[in-house]
Amino acid sequence: MNAAAKAESPASQQSLDALRHSCAHVMAQAVQELFPGTKITIGPAIDNGFYYDFDSPHRFTEEDFPAIEKRMRQIAEGNHPFVGKEISPEESRKYWESRGEPYKVEILDGLKGQTITHYTHGTFTDLCRGGHCENTRAIRHFKLLSVAGAYWRGDEKNPMLQRLYGTAWPSKQELDAYLKMLDEAKARDHRKLGAALDLFSVQDLAGPGLIFWHPKGARMRLIMEDWLKTEALRRGYDLVNTPHIANVELWNTSGHRSFYKDNMFSEIEVEKADYQLKPMNCPFHILIYKNRLRSYRDLPLRLAELGTVYRYERSGVLHGLLRVRGFTQDDAHIFCAPEQIEAEVDGCVDFALEVFKTFGFSRYVMEVSTWDAAKPGDYSGAAEDWERAQKALESVLSKRGIEYSLIKGEAAFYGPKIDVKLIDAIGRPWQLSTVQFDFNLPQKFGLEYVAADGSHRRPLMVHRALYGSIERFFGILIEHYAGSFPLWLAPLQVKVMSLTDEQAPAVRDLVGRLSRAGLRAAADLRPEKINAKIRDAQLEKIPYMVVLGPRDVAAGVLSVRLRDGRQFQGVKEESFVNALSREQDLKRTAPSWEDA
């Protein structure tokens, strides 16, 4: 049901993929039958489902789905075996040309020298390397989900095809569970919750991809920033601050004006010089490093900043808090000597794990991206640096007993990296932390340090972000907790409500005392029924509600309600404050009320 479970057993994953890939074939058949003139292209299994890309004169909409699904069902019930057959390239070409399938011919042209196979079920044949279930009757629990555009072969210069997405499962229970997960994901959508909880907004008048943090969101941001800064200082980082714009000469030196040009906002002219908004913080930290002669005694130098960067992202890619045009990275650059890299990488990994634990993420996936050793010319930096860095990345993870996948050839041109994807409460992976070597910029800026023997050497530079960006991390947190944040993050922790006007003074006094005890509390004194006040507080997902009625005031106690619905009468104020203070200090993700 989730991304992590997917890895549990290669064999079962294989049969799932086979089911989904087969389902894609059946969908292609149904679509071609129902919409004549539709040309087929490719249709693989993907996480949780499948798709097939079509070139069709028909404009597909979701209204077509019932008819397609119905036909798919008929085909599946036809009990057709999937039969694979090896075929000569000439014969295959003849087959696809005669059927007027230009995309299949193009695929065939790309398969020179490989064995060609066709897979057939019933009357439908596809050019396909295989991986099918035995018989169409295995295809029973599926659903078409969406239609979308997709470039032929993923290249935006190619024509746009129409992609139909679907999901398929071995059992009805699994299908239903998956569909329920999709609903759950929709309900957790940070854009929806962000508006409902009044956390942030995007303003048309200001422009797309620019985030406005409202009071409650800003409060949470403050907490996230404070925690991170405190933790960074404790771990030997130095905090710095750098400007938002810089002369284009800086970006020429760094090379961003060439390799990152497409993502930068255009120049701002000031007194005949051109400036540009920063898309990255690295060059600024480098300038601080370079500001004076560095000794090996200065290393490792760890410069950290919550640095706000601006990137021109094409309009179609913006997405809530997860993909924006202005965002703040929790950025750090570590300058170190070669013999220090393993310890520094280990420090980064340790810090990242601390972040996950603190914010309540228990599962994650690590990926090490290395270079393609066959093409050293494609990369910046010396081979020995690459090899040493890659070894350090892997060694740190294996010494910690952390499983990771090694992705060869996936490194950026300037250095190898560890990427961390964390898995949220409903099993979705999110790209978050990154620990990345940079062999390019130290060279471009001519960075040096004086070694013990008096020689000048080039430091290694590690770029590291843990939240990734505060905006994205916030978006993920909202979805992870579905807006029910743990006490230490909740913008408002306690709502104290009066039963009748009589208790207004008592409510005000209590809010004052809670605030002085370091808790974020507010009063609800509206002349509403207690039901209405409770409902409003529940919708705000406030962790603790306190009701003061005549009985409570007379007895000098509190009536406490948790947002999970539990209620406690006759609670002593002191134990309430103590329990909440403890829960807040421990940054617990679940209420610690019961052990109060």
Add this chain to the structure above:
RNA sequence: GCCGGGGUAGCUCAACGGUAGAGCAAUCGCUUCGUAAGCGAUAGGUUGUGGGUUCGAAUCCCAUCCCCGGCUCCA
């Protein structure tokens, strides 16, 4: 940027060529109430924006901005 779908009151939606409407929220009254919506009244819109077609446009056409689902890209 590309393909497709959308923008109507603060929010969720209705009206789909013939006088823009409801619920919630807001404001004002009444209600003083024991754990998820008390009652009433008032106010709120050049239907994203700009053009066009028409006797008449939220509705049809064109352009543009923004949003949504994807593609490509990515913190």
